[in-house]
Amino acid sequence: MMELGPRIVLVVVCAVCGGAEAIGEVIYAVNAGGDVHIDVYGVRYEKDPLAGRVGTASDFGKQLIIGRVPPGDQILYQTERYHYSSFGYEIPIKGDGDYVLVLKFSEVYFNSPDQKVFDVQLNGEHLVIPGLDIFSRVGRGVAYDEYVPFTISNNRLLVEGQESAVRDNKVPVEFIKGYRDNPKINAIYVIKGKLEDVPKLPPLPEEDLDVEREEQPRPVHNQKQNGKRRPSGPRTPDPYALDDSSSMLPIFVAVGAAVPLLFCLCKL
DSSP states (O other), X not given: OOOOOOOEEEEEEETTTTEEEEEEEEEEEEETTSOOEEOTTOOEEEEOTTTTTSSEEEOGGGGSOOBTSOGGGTHHHHOEEEOSSOEEEEEEOOSSEEEEEEEEEOBOSOSSSSSSEEEEEETTTEEEEEEEOHHHHHOBSBOEEEEEEEEEETTEXXXXXXXXXXXXXXXXXXXXXXXXXXXXXXXXXXXXXOGGGSOOOOOOOHHHHHHHHHXXXXXXXXXXXXXXXXXXXXXXXXXXXXXXXXXXXXXXHHHHHHHHHHHHHHHO
């Protein structure tokens, strides 16, 4: 059972965005596969409580420069925990109210989509992120966050219009093994607050978006469904639309020339 660090309410100046930004009450934060880290917002991520118990910790991502995050916080996306089966963490809750679960990911190994795909489940029965393919979302070595708002009321969890019972004041988040490689997580934190109380990653650079668009399969359009096609130039004459008599003229000339020749041969 994990012992949590201090629970704090933070109001910090966002060095990345250049403005003041409030963050809700942080009730849980873990650097999966890594050690204690305090990010630019002042959030303290505890050492991974699953160390030596479940799955494999990896710092393979340290060889990469992670995009979308300042250098000091790249460690959150360079370390990870993965497992050959489904695994997860137990999030303690703090009474009724609104919460936001923030899941931090970065693909540091694969170089193409459809290599690592898995689901994320909340409270044992709610599929909150189906078929997550990190590379297909942002590519390799780029930070990617998922935000999952939920509400606790009278020991009931409400997420995406579905309800379930909360047991022992804990909400498990699980990474579900699929058919394509192993589930993983780089870092987790939970606030008591609303989605607008969570700092967001900056947008992807436009060139990265262009690359992502090129990687998507291009749809095949049916011209009959898209209406009439506009002509791109003058219509080419149809050779079969010419008058039949003109097409027979060479034959008539040949027959006319052959008749005198046959007459002469018959006289010999």
